[in-house]
Every structure is written in C-alpha cells, then in structure tokens.
Amino acid sequence: MNQTNDAALAAAEAHNREFLVFSLGEEEYAIDILKVQEIRGYENVTRIANAPDFIKGVTNLRGVIVPIVDLRIKFHLDKVEYGGQTVVIVVNVEDRVVGIVVDGVSDVMTLSPDQIKPAPEFGVTLSSDFLSGLGSLDDRMLVIVDIDKLLTSDEMELVESVAE
Amino acid sequence: MDITDFYDTFFEEAEELLADMERYLLELDVDEPDSEQLNAIFRAAHSIKGGAGTFGFDALQKTTHLFENLLDHTRKGELRLRRDIVDTFLETKDMLSDQLDAYRNGDEPDQEAFERICQTLQRLALEEIGQDLESGALVASTPQPVAKSEPEPEALVEQGAASGSDLRVVALLNVGEKDRQLLVEELGQLGEVIAQEGDEACYEVTLSSSVSNDDIEAVMCFIIDTDQIKIRGADTGGAPQAEAPVAAPEVEKQQAAPAAVEPPPLASSAGGVMPDSGKPAKAKSKAKGGGESTSIRVSVDKVDQIINLVGELIITQSMLDQTVSEMDNVANSALQNGMSLLQRNARDLQESVMSIRMIPMDFIFSRFPRVVRETAAKLGKEIELVTEGESTELDKSLTERIIDPLTHLVRNSLDHGIEPPDVRQAAGKPRTGKLVLSAKHQGGNIIIEVIDDGAGLNRDRLLAKARENGLPVSDAMSDDEVWQLIFAPGFSTAKEVTDVSGRGVGMDVVKRNIQGMGGHVQIMSRPGEGTTIRIVLPLTLAILDGMSIKVGNEMFILPLSAVLESLQPSREDLYAMAGDDVVLKVRDEYLPVVAVHEALDVPKAKTELTETIAVIVQGEGRRYALLVDDLVGQQQVVVKNLETNYRKVPGVSAATILGDGSVALILDITGLHRLSREKKEKRRPERKPALEALTDKELET
Numbered sequence: 001m002n003q004t005n006d007a008a009l010a011a012a013e014a015h016n017r018e019f020l021v022f023s024l025g026e027e028e029y030a031i032d033i034l035k036v037q038e039i040r041g042y043e044n045v046t047r048i049a050n051a052p053d054f055i056k057g058v059t060n061l062r063g064v065i066v067p068i069v070d071l072r073i074k075f076h077l078d079k080v081e082y083g084g085q086t087v088v089i090v091v092n093v094e095d096r097v098v099g100i101v102v103d104g105v106s107d108v109m110t111l112s113p114d115q116i117k118p119a120p121e122f123g124v125t126l127s128s129d130f131l132s133g134l135g136s137l138d139d140r141m142l143v144i145v146d147i148d149k150l151l152t153s154d155e156m157e158l159v160e161s162v163a164e
Numbered sequence: 165m166d167i168t169d170f171y172d173t174f175f176e177e178a179e180e181l182l183a184d185m186e187r188y189l190l191e192l193d194v195d196e197p198d199s200e201q202l203n204a205i206f207r208a209a210h211s212i213k214g215g216a217g218t219f220g221f222d223a224l225q226k227t228t229h230l231f232e233n234l235l236d237h238t239r240k241g242e243l244r245l246r247r248d249i250v251d252t253f254l255e256t257k258d259m260l261s262d263q264l265d266a267y268r269n270g271d272e273p274d275q276e277a278f279e280r281i282c283q284t285l286q287r288l289a290l291e292e293i294g295q296d297l298e299s300g301a302l303v304a305s306t307p308q309p310v311a312k313s314e315p316e317p318e319a320l321v322e323q324g325a326a327s328g329s330d331l332r333v334v335a336l337l338n339v340g341e342k343d344r345q346l347l348v349e350e351l352g353q354l355g356e357v358i359a360q361e362g363d364e365a366c367y368e369v370t371l372s373s374s375v376s377n378d379d380i381e382a383v384m385c386f387i388i389d390t391d392q393i394k395i396r397g398a399d400t401g402g403a404p405q406a407e408a409p410v411a412a413p414e415v416e417k418q419q420a421a422p423a424a425v426e427p428p429p430l431a432s433s434a435g436g437v438m439p440d441s442g443k444p445a446k447a448k449s450k451a452k453g454g455g456e457s458t459s460i461r462v463s464v465d466k467v468d469q470i471i472n473l474v475g476e477l478i479i480t481q482s483m484l485d486q487t488v489s490e491m492d493n494v495a496n497s498a499l500q501n502g503m504s505l506l507q508r509n510a511r512d513l514q515e516s517v518m519s520i521r522m523i524p525m526d527f528i529f530s531r532f533p534r535v536v537r538e539t540a541a542k543l544g545k546e547i548e549l550v551t552e553g554e555s556t557e558l559d560k561s562l563t564e565r566i567i568d569p570l571t572h573l574v575r576n577s578l579d580h581g582i583e584p585p586d587v588r589q590a591a592g593k594p595r596t597g598k599l600v601l602s603a604k605h606q607g608g609n610i611i612i613e614v615i616d617d618g619a620g621l622n623r624d625r626l627l628a629k630a631r632e633n634g635l636p637v638s639d640a641m642s643d644d645e646v647w648q649l650i651f652a653p654g655f656s657t658a659k660e661v662t663d664v665s666g667r668g669v670g671m672d673v674v675k676r677n678i679q680g681m682g683g684h685v686q687i688m689s690r691p692g693e694g695t696t697i698r699i700v701l702p703l704t705l706a707i708l709d710g711m712s713i714k715v716g717n718e719m720f721i722l723p724l725s726a727v728l729e730s731l732q733p734s735r736e737d738l739y740a741m742a743g744d745d746v747v748l749k750v751r752d753e754y755l756p757v758v759a760v761h762e763a764l765d766v767p768k769a770k771t772e773l774t775e776t777i778a779v780i781v782q783g784e785g786r787r788y789a790l791l792v793d794d795l796v797g798q799q800q801v802v803v804k805n806l807e808t809n810y811r812k813v814p815g816v817s818a819a820t821i822l823g824d825g826s827v828a829l830i831l832d833i834t835g836l837h838r839l840s841r842e843k844k845e846k847r848r849p850e851r852k853p854a855l856e857a858l859t860d861k862e863l864e865t
Binding site: 050060 | 246476479718735765803804806809810814821825826828
C-alpha cells in the first residue's frame with residue numbers, strides 16, 4: 001500500500017507544473033511558465049491599421065518585430081489603463097513571439113494535477129476551449145489559460161488562417 | 165565523427181559537379197569535341213562515383229560508373245559523338261540528379277529508372293563501340309568492359325591505365341594479416357578499394373584513387389618497406405602481371421594530351437543551337453575551371469544571422485548618432501568624430517556583409533542553354549543563345565525566385581517571338597534566331613533583359629484579342645499600354661496552343677512574381693525586329709532606400725524607388741469624381757488620390773487636402789498621389805518581416821526599426837490603393853458624405 005502511495009506521490013510531483021500568475025483587473029490568470037520568454041514594460045508600440053482593437057500594434061524586441069495583444073481588451077474588461085504597473089509578458093507560441101499586455105505579474109506558482117479542476121462550460125468572451133482548467137490555491141482561483149490555443153486561434157487574428 | 169556528417173558536403177559538391185557536367189555537355193561541339201571539355205565531364209562523373217562509393221550509394225555509384233566508362237571511350241575518341249548521344253548523356257545527368265535527390269531525402273532511388281538508364285548506357289556502349297571494334301582499332305585494349313554492369317577489376321585497370329587515369333593494382337608482398345588489414349584501410353582513405361584478393365606472399369588490392377603512385381607508396385612506407393609494395397596501373401598490353409614503372413601513367417597522360425587536343429571548335433551554324441556566349445566568355449569559363457577555388461561553403465542561416473546582427477548594429481549606431489547630435493558640438497567634438505567614424509565603418513561592414521549574399525547571374529543564366537536547346541529542338545527552330553553580364557550580382561533570395569519567371573519569358577520568346585527558319589529566311593533575316601539574355605546594374609537596381617530578334621509584338625492582333633476578351637482597350641492606346649496587355653490573365657495571341665506556351669497562363673503570373681520581388685516588367689517591341697522584355701529588380705530585399713513620411717503622429721516609410729516626386733496640391737488641380745473619389749491633375753495627367761490617413765485610419769492627420777503633401781508614387785505600372793502630412797527624410801532601412809510573428813497587413817509590405825528603436829511600417833503602394841478603395845466601397849451604402857462634402861466645399865471656393 002505504502003509503495004503504491006509513494007509511487008503515486010512521485011508521479012504526482014512529476015506532474016506538478018509551474019505557472020506564471022498575472023492579473024487582469026481583479027481576476028487572476030495563469031499560464032505555463034515554460035511558454036514565457038521574458039517580461040518587460042509597455043512602451044513604444046506602433047499601431048497597426050485595420051487590426052482588431054485588442055491588437056495594440058507591433059514593437060521592437062531587440063531587432064525582432066513582435067505583435068502586442070491586450071488581453072484586457074480581448075476579455076472585455078472595464079478598465080484598460082496603461083501605467084507603470086502595466087507589463088508585457090512575451091510568450092513563445094509555436095515558434096512565434098507574441099507580447100501580451102496585462103495589469104501586473106504577481107507570482108510563480110506550482111500546481112499539482114489535483115489542484116487543477118476542469119473548466120466548466122461557460123464564457124462567451126473566453127471560450128472554455130482556451131482554458132486548461134481552474135487552479136485552486138487556498139481561497140484563490142486561477143484561470144489557467146492555454147496560451148498556445150488562445151493565441152493561435154482564429155479569433156485572435158494573429159496567425160494567417162490556412163483558408164485565406 | 166559520423167560519416168553522415170559528410171553527406172551534405174558530398175551532396176552539395178555532387179550537385180555542383182553535375183551542374184558543371186551539364187554546362188560542358190551543352191557546350192560540346194558534337195563534330196569536334198574539345199578534349200578539355202570531355203575530360204572535365206569525365207572528371208565530374210569520376211568524382212561523383214568516388215564519393216558515392218565512399219558513402220555506399222550503390223545505384224549512384226553504378227550509374228556513374230557506366231557513365232564514366234562511356235565518357236572514357238568518348239574522350240579517347242573511340243566513341244563518335246552524335247546529338248542523340250549527347251542527349252542520352254544529358255538524360256543520364258538528370259537521372260544522376262534524381263538519384264542524388266533521393267539519397268539526400270534518405271530514400272532509395274527509383275530502381276526501375278536506374279535499370280533503364282543502365283540498359284540505355286550499356287546498349288549505347290554495345291552499339292557504338294561495337295562498331296568501332298569492327299574497324300579493328302581497339303580490340304586488344306577494351307573488350308567491351310562497359311557492357312557488363314560490374315566490370316572485372318582487371319578490365320577496369322586496363323581502362324584506367326590506357327587512359328592514364330586513376331585505377332591501379334597495389335600488390336603487397338610478404339605482408340602479414342594484421343598489417344595487411346591496416347594497409348587496406350589506409351588505401352581506403354586514399355581512394356576507393358574496388359577489389360582485393362591473394363595470400364600473404366602476394367596480396368593484390370585494386371584501388372581507384374586520384375592520388376599519385378608515389379604518394380600511395382609514401383603512405384604505405386609508414387607500415388612496410390618500399391620493396392614490399394608493387395603498384396601497377398600502366399600496362400597497356402592487357403596483361404595485369406606485367407609490371408610497369410610507377411611514373412608511367414603520368415608520362416602517358418602527357419603524351420596522350422597533346423594528341424587529343426583538337427583545334428578549338430569553330431562556331432558553325434550547322435548544329436542549330438549554339439549555347440555559347442561568344443569567344444571571350446568561353447575563354448573565361450575555361451580559366452575559371454582551371455583556377456584553384458578559394459571560396460568556403462557557409463550555410464545561408466549563418467550568413468543571414470550575420471546580416472541580422474549587422475542590421476542591429478546599424479540601428480544601434482543611428483540611435484547613438486541621434487543622441488550625440490543633440491549634444492553640444494564644441495564640448496564633444498571627439499565623441500562626434502568617433503561617431504562619424506563608427507558610422508562609416510558600420511556602413512562599410514554592412515555593404516561587405518550584404519555582398520556575401522550576392523551571387524553572379526551566371527548561376528541563373530547557366531541553366532538556359534539547356535532550356536533553349538530543348539525548346540528549340542521541340543519547336544524546330546534554330547536559335548543561338550547569347551548571354552551578357554554573367555558576373556552581375558544579385559541577392560541569393562532573388563536569384564532563386566527569378567528563375568521561373570525568366571524561364572517562362574525565354575520559352576515565350578522562343579515560341580512566339582522567334583520565327584521558324586523558313587519564315588525568317590523569307591523575311592530576309594538569318595535562319596538562326598538570336599536570343600540574348602543580359603544583366604546589368606543600374607543605380608540600386610538590376611536590369612535583366614530577354615531580347616529576341618523575332619517578329620515583334622503585333623499591335624493589331626493584341627488589340628483585337630483584347631477586345632475579344634472584353635478588356636477595355638482603344639486604338640488610341642500607346643504602344644507601351646498595348647504591350648502591357650500580354651500580362652493580362654488568360655491572354656494569349658498564339659494561334660494555337662503548343663506544349664511550350666500559348667495557354668495564356670503564365671505571363672500574368674510572371675508579372676505578379678516579379679512584382680512580388682519589388683520589381684516590374686517593361687516591354688519594348690518593334691515589328692519585324694524583335695522584342696525586348698526588361699525586368700527591373702531591386703538588388704536586395706534586405707535593405708531598402710526609404711523615404712520617411714509623417715501622417716498624424718505616425719511615421720511611415722515609402723520605398724524610394726516608387727517615389728517619383730512630391731508637391732503641394734493646389735485647389736485648382738483637385739477634382740472630385742463620382743462622389744468619393746478625388747483625382748489630382750499633375751502635368752496633364754489625372755492621378756487617383758489616396759489619402760494615407762484614411763486608408764490606415766490615422767488619427768489627428770491633416771484633412772484639409774491643400775495642406776497636405778502629395779507624393780506621386782508608382783506601383784505596378786500605375787501612378788497614384790499619396791496624401792501625407794510631412795516628408796521627414798530619406799534613409800536606408802533594414803527590412804523586417806511582419807509575418808514572422810504576426811501576419812500580413814493590408815497596405816503594408818514590411819516593417820523596419822527607426823533610429824529611436826521604434827517600429828515604422830513600410831507602405832505597399834498598390835495595397836494602400838486597394839485598401840482605400842475597399843474602405844470607400846464599404847462606406848458607400850451608408851452614404852457618409854464626409855469627403856464628398858469636403859471636396860465639394862473646396863471646389864466651390
């Protein structure tokens with residue numbers, strides 16, 4: 001019995017994943033930390049005409065042109081302000097580099113598989129397709145975003161869809 | 165280190181050798197083959213065979229082996245060349261390319277094709293050399309070795325010996341088992357061990373190697389004594405036992421060479437196609453072949469990385485420059501001197517790095533003799549191909565993309581441009597048509613021309629055909645406009661569709677491809693005298709001469725090559741047309757006005773038309789007046805792809821990084837025009853009279 005418990009524990013530990021926790025307004029979200037390339041301030045973004053409003057434009061990241069997406073606008077948050085706290089999380093998704101604007105980065109957390117609950121069917125603005133689950137940590141709830149799926153989805157209009 | 169590490173090197177080398185082989189085959193004068201060229205072809209086949217053997221590419225090795233044998237007979241004059249034999253050789257070369265590709269992709273080559281080509285070569289050997297054998301000249305030395313798919317080592321040696329080439333038998337006398345293994349391994353390093361047999365007293369190794377006998381001996385001497393080695397490879401009598409002096413192959417080669425040299429082939433018109441760029445070019449290509457290669461092979465990725473880094477350096481440098489220029493001149497003169505030096509060095513560095521990517525047009529032109537030869541044969545025309553400016557350099561990424569359009573244009577010229585020999589004769593022209601491919605630099609552009617001396621374009625027929633296709637044409641159109649009609653989709657004036665061209669697909673694709681490279685196509689044609697199609701391309705896609713413009717608070721870059729002039733529009737020259745549209749009159753020409761701030765939704769831009777600046781630009785042969793707020797300046801910008809991390813943006817071709825580190829978008833003129841039209845279309849149902857009212861008001865005042 002003990003042995004199987006130990007094995008289960010080890011397996012569970014092996015499945016523990018680390019997440020970067022960031023805030024959008026009052027809500028807390030988390031993404032797989034392995035997707036994150038760097039975190040930088042929001043500055044110097046060149047607007048792109050005729051793009052959806054949540055695509056703020058492009059910026060120069062050490063010689064690479066990187067599109068910047070404001071998730072607050074995408075998720076229809078009430079308050080969208082750009083201040084000293086506003087940061088850009090630069091993520092690496094399917095060989096593409098994309099910056100996402102968030103209200104702040106708070107933590108790096110380790111979650112075990114049993115702390116991650118399946119996401120309920122909800123959301124008009126944020127389809128549960130883009131969620132890997134909900135993380136519960138004491139009394140906090142983290143919305144775990146599948147950043148790969150979200151950023152490569154058609155509705156983000158970041159990637160040229162094949163049909164075009 | 166694994167042997168597979170060398171695969172790539174072999175593939176690249178083999179590819180180059182095959183390209184050389186094809187070039188020489190095409191240059192060959194069938195009646196009086198140049199022995200230098202025959203030797204070069206033979207050497208190419210031989211080198212590929214060696215490599216293929218080393219890496220265990222059996223099919224490739226066997227094919228090249230048969231091919232090599234045939235070539236050997238050819239260069240010894242035992243096999244009379246004919247057009248169809250050269251064609252078979254070319255076919256073999258193609259087969260080798262296919263095999264090479266298969267191995268490169270980790271596949272086995274097509275077995276059927278391999279057997280077919282082997283049979284073809286063997287049959288050719290049987291028939292051709294069989295005839296020669298009847299004449300009794302060569303009975304002793306070559307008992308049809310090529311007829312067998314795996315000739316005996318003995319036969320190979322004879323052959324190699326007779327031609328002073330690279331096969332030899334190394335006999336090891338009284339060498340123990342252990343040493344012997346070592347020695348055979350050593351020999352394997354020097355060349356290809358084809359066979360080995362014997363006992364301790366006398367062990368014979370058949371070796372194919374380009375190393376001289378002296379060198380082989382020198383290597384072996386590390387392990388055994390000189391008198392334990394006997395190297396044979398020079399006996400012409402056909403008896404392998406007869407020993408020959410080590411130096412014999414060399415001597416024989418020297419003797420054979422002058423005998424084989426024939427008078428330089430004169431350009432005779434009998435052969436139909438003469439894929440030759442004239443005497444000087446020929447002399448040059450020979451010199452090139454003989455010269456020691458002093459280049460190194462570097463992967464394109466590495467070069468691109470350097471180019472990117474240098475681009476970064478330039479950006480950093482101009483950022484510093486901007487900061488320094490804001491400082492006090494007197495106090496910082498040393499710093500400013502340093503900065504100007506840095507600027508100069510950085511530019512020089514950038515130029516040298518960019519030149520790495522440049523490759524000569526020869527790379528492209530060299531494939532056309534084959535195209536012309538085959539197309540001419542198919543069409544029953546006699547055509548002489550002349551190439552000019554082969555050393556003109558072009559960015560590698562462009563050379564790869566220009567090949568298809570250029571091939572299409574050449575085929576088109578051959579099919580529609582140059583008349584059949586009889587027609588030409590009747591028109592008082594030489595029977596042989598002339599097709600010129602030329603390349604030259606002009607400013608920041610490269611100009612590639614396809615010139616034929618054929619019938620020229622027929623204005624009336626083009627117009628008639630255009631009307632038939634429902635295109636808006638009139639007899640008053642300028643020649644230039646009429647010629648551009650051939651680029652319309654589905655347009656073909658060919659009386660019948662041939663399998664070479666005439667389907668009307670293609671010319672529009674050609675134009676689109678060239679425009680995709682940032683270039684354009686011009687046509688000049690005179691009835692009865694021929695047609696010149698001129699492709700104008702930028703030298704490189706990585707750097708652009710740009711004009712920075714300001715709209716609202718945003719900065720954009722226009723490609724300088726597209727900018728013709730800029731002016732302040734006066735009220736009298738602006739005319740409203742069919743509601744939303746506005747045209748600007750510039751010297752008797754009415755240009756559609758494209759307001760950049762409208763197309764790109766720029767806030768806070770000047771909306772009063774007369775306060776803006778009209779930049780007259782050209783895109784896809786059409787002119788537009790772009791309305792911008794300000795002209796800022798001219799600068800070279802490093803082109804950065806937007807699609808790497810984002811997607812294609814309408815009206816924008818790429819992006820660049822400005823001196824202050826911010827990103828500016830490079831505008832795509834035709835895309836911009838399309839965008840502003842689309843916006844107007846979208847607005848039309850709503851009938852928003854904003855611009856209309858504005859322009860009306862202006863016109864009233």
